Amino acid sequence: xxxxxxxxxxxxxxxxxxxxxxxxxxxxxxxxxxxxxxxxxxxxxxxxxxxxxxxxxxxxxxxxxxxxxxxxxxxxxxxxxxxxxxxxxxxxxxxxxxxxxxxxxxxxxxxxxxxxxxxxxxxxxxxxxxxxxxxxxxxxxxxxxxxxxxxxxxxxxxxxxxxxxxxxxxxxxxxxxxxxxxxxxxxxxxxxxxxxxxxxxxxxxxxxxxxxxxxxxxxxxxxxxxxxxxxxxxxxxxxxxxxxxxxxxxxxxxxxxxxxxxxxxxxxxxxxxxxxxxxxxxxxxxxxxxxxxxxxxxxxxxxxxxxxxxxxxxxxxxxxxxxx
Amino acid sequence: xxxxxxxxxxxxxxxxxxxxxxxxxxxxxxxxxxxxxxxxxxxxxxxxxxxxxxxxxxxxxxxxxxxxxxxxxxxxxxxxxxxxxxxxxxxxxxxxxxxxxxxxxxxxxxxxxxxxxxxxxxxxxxxxxxxxxxxxxxxxxxxxxxxxxxxxxxxxxxxxxxxxxxxxxxxxxxxxxxxxxxxxxxxxxxxxxxxxxxxxxxxxxxxxxxxxxxxxxxxxxxxxxxxxxxxxxxxxxxxxxxxxxxxxxxxxxxxxxxxxxxxxxxxxxxxxxxxxxxxxxxxxxxxxxxxxxxxxxxxxxxxxxxxxxxxxxxxxxxxxxxxx
Numbered sequence: 174x175x176x177x178x179x180x181x182x183x184x185x186x187x188x189x190x191x192x193x194x195x196x197x198x199x200x201x202x203x204x205x206x207x208x209x210x211x212x213x214x215x216x217x218x219x220x221x222x223x224x225x226x227x228x229x230x231x232x233x234x235x236x237x238x239x240x241x242x243x244x245x246x247x248x249x250x251x252x253x254x255x256x257x258x259x260x261x262x263x264x265x266x267x268x269x270x271x272x273x274x275x276x277x278x279x280x281x282x283x284x285x286x287x288x289x290x291x292x293x294x295x296x297x298x299x300x301x302x303x304x305x306x307x308x309x310x311x312x313x314x315x316x317x318x319x320x321x322x323x324x325x326x327x328x329x330x331x332x333x334x335x336x337x338x339x340x341x342x343x344x345x346x347x348x349x350x351x352x353x354x355x356x357x358x359x360x361x362x363x364x365x366x367x368x369x370x371x372x373x374x375x376x377x378x379x380x381x382x383x384x385x386x387x388x389x390x391x392x393x394x395x396x397x398x399x400x401x402x403x404x405x406x407x408x409x410x411x412x413x414x415x416x417x418x419x420x421x422x423x424x425x426x427x428x429x430x431x432x433x434x435x436x437x438x439x440x441x442x443x444x445x446x447x448x449x450x451x452x453x454x455x456x457x458x459x460x461x462x463x464x465x466x467x468x469x470x471x472x473x474x475x476x477x478x479x480x481x482x483x484x485x486x487x488x489x490x491x492x493x494x495x496x497x
Numbered sequence: 498x499x500x501x502x503x504x505x506x507x508x509x510x511x512x513x514x515x516x517x518x519x520x521x522x523x524x525x526x527x528x529x530x531x532x533x534x535x536x537x538x539x540x541x542x543x544x545x546x547x548x549x550x551x552x553x554x555x556x557x558x559x560x561x562x563x564x565x566x567x568x569x570x571x572x573x574x575x576x577x578x579x580x581x582x583x584x585x586x587x588x589x590x591x592x593x594x595x596x597x598x599x600x601x602x603x604x605x606x607x608x609x610x611x612x613x614x615x616x617x618x619x620x621x622x623x624x625x626x627x628x629x630x631x632x633x634x635x636x637x638x639x640x641x642x643x644x645x646x647x648x649x650x651x652x653x654x655x656x657x658x659x660x661x662x663x664x665x666x667x668x669x670x671x672x673x674x675x676x677x678x679x680x681x682x683x684x685x686x687x688x689x690x691x692x693x694x695x696x697x698x699x700x701x702x703x704x705x706x707x708x709x710x711x712x713x714x715x716x717x718x719x720x721x722x723x724x725x726x727x728x729x730x731x732x733x734x735x736x737x738x739x740x741x742x743x744x745x746x747x748x749x750x751x752x753x754x755x756x757x758x759x760x761x762x763x764x765x766x767x768x769x770x771x772x773x774x775x776x777x778x779x780x781x782x783x784x785x786x787x788x789x790x791x792x793x794x795x796x797x798x799x800x801x802x803x804x805x806x807x808x809x810x811x812x813x814x815x816x817x818x819x820x821x
Binding site (some may be wrong): 201309320 | 504525526527529604607608610612614625627631637640641642648658678
């Protein structure tokens with residue numbers, strides 16, 4: 174976390190002031206809701222999203238009330254999707270706490286997600302910040318489309334590289350893109366700058382997801398072995414897609430069989446992982462990640478030197494260097 | 498349906514023109530989404546909500562593009578909540594079709610609901626119809642708060658008459674209220690008229706829900722007996738709340754025990770229903786329903802005679818007279 178602390182330095186006052194504001198935005202008269210939002214605030218993650226909003230705002234002007242509301246918008250939206258994800262993934266753990274799903278069941282998770290979405294709406298409408306709302310709404314549409322596209326395609330392992338990039342652009346990169354666009358739009362209205370920063374976030378988000386994919390092939394501190402969980406869960410990641418494309422017909426058939434059967438046979442999963450490694454799929458994914466990282470940097474490089482620019486450069490660095 | 502046909506007469510062209518527009522608003526590039534929205538359009542219900550929008554618009558002026566988008570907003574929102582309800586209620590049937598939940602599972606239902614919500618947002622933002630969006634967002638917040646309040650209170654049967662009205666005002670009446678307000682706001686901007694029609698919808702919605710509660714105590718065509726499903730499912734409806742309030746301590750204990758145990762013992766359920774009937778709870782609920790119906794009429798009576806006014810009067814009549 175120390176590198177994140179350094180990245181936060183130019184906006185640390187704002188990040189601190191943001192916390193109680195965010196809690197206030199979620200407040201409700203329904204006791205059950207307040208109990209749940211208490212857990213949500215407690216289990217807050219790295220807060221990359223508000224950081225991106227404030228840094229993008231600072232890169233273009235003075236951070237103001239509108240930037241705080243922009244940060245609240247993306248964080249509420251992110252929280253709403255996490256809560257809905259609890260239903261979607263049926264995951265029992267998230268960020269080390271029990272998921273809402275496990276604690277209070279699906280129905281409450283859906284309603285809380287809906288409630289948070291309504292807070293986003295009202296916050297924007299009350300302050301007549303419609304450009305921010307438009308940027309956020311586009312992200313919601315893309316995230317749900319991206320998830321549904323993934324569900325549709327995953328069943329038949331029908332994911333080539335183009336579909337993969339389509340999915341991760343919508344599913345992961347669109348919210349990060351909207352953070353950068355929202356921060357920029359919160360302090361000035363030049364649409365070219367908003368679009369440039371949206372693209373910066375999109376490239377960064379794509380690099381972020383490829384990095385996530387690569388973790389599956391890295392040795393974990395705990396076992397000294399890669400987990401291979403994505404393969405067990407039939408997730409088509411870039412290294413695997415590359416390996417499938419370049420493999421012999423026999424090898425491809427074997428890999429597909431193992432992946433399709435949600436195979437928990439450790440030996441077979443490790444065989445597939447070795448095939449992916451031997452194919453050069455990991456280097457290929459790293460190369461792609463670096464391409465997107467470079468595209469993101471090129472956008473920032475057009476800006477004059479500043480604290481905010483440096484932090485965004487370091488944040489981009491962090492995204493592709495992080496260990497978890 | 499013939500009385501609904503008559504009610505629709507002044508807006509039948511608009512209702513017809515609305516259908517293909519509504520389909521277009523839901524269109525997506527993701528094939529899975531299109532397949533699902535096909536089912537949603539097919540299983541459309543009575544379409545009370547678009548009717549209320551168009552009639553409220555016509556009562557105040559010329560139905561225009563903004564009214565169509567208003568009708569789409571409330572219908573998309575209603576559909577999104579139905580789809581999310583599929584998760585919430587875990588119901589297997591809805592409007593005679595299999596629920597999305599049963600067909601494609603929870604995760605897809607959540608994502609489709611989110612997608613529909615994002616369509617609502619973008620439709621409003623693109624057309625800069627922010628007043629409409631505000632009215633709708635308030636309804637979303639109230640609906641999710643109302644459902645959560647119900648979940649919180651229902652566990653301990655902790656629902657007195659005040660809490661009951663709070664829940665149904667938020668859960669059921671707020672969307673109907675927003676239909677009338679949205680229709681009115683789509684053709685003119687006098688806030689007093691918007692608020693008057695919002696209240697008309699709220700009163701109508703409350704009467705609508707009390708009527709729904711009463712069905713549980715009516716003989717069904719199929720069995721010639723009342724179903725008592727609400728009592729079996731631990732739903733606190735107005736006749737039951739009244740009976741609990743007025744019962745002797747022994748009777749109250751008995752009723753609470755039966756309701757709390759999700760009792761499927763037909764004999765005990767029928768005993769509780771007889772106690773509710775004997776308490777005068779049904780007449781009490783009917784009286785309350787009529788009070789709200791009358792409050793709704795009083796608002797309409799301030800308007801000069803018109804086709805739209807007559808249809809709204811008939812619609813209010815339909816709401817408290819309907820058999821299902």
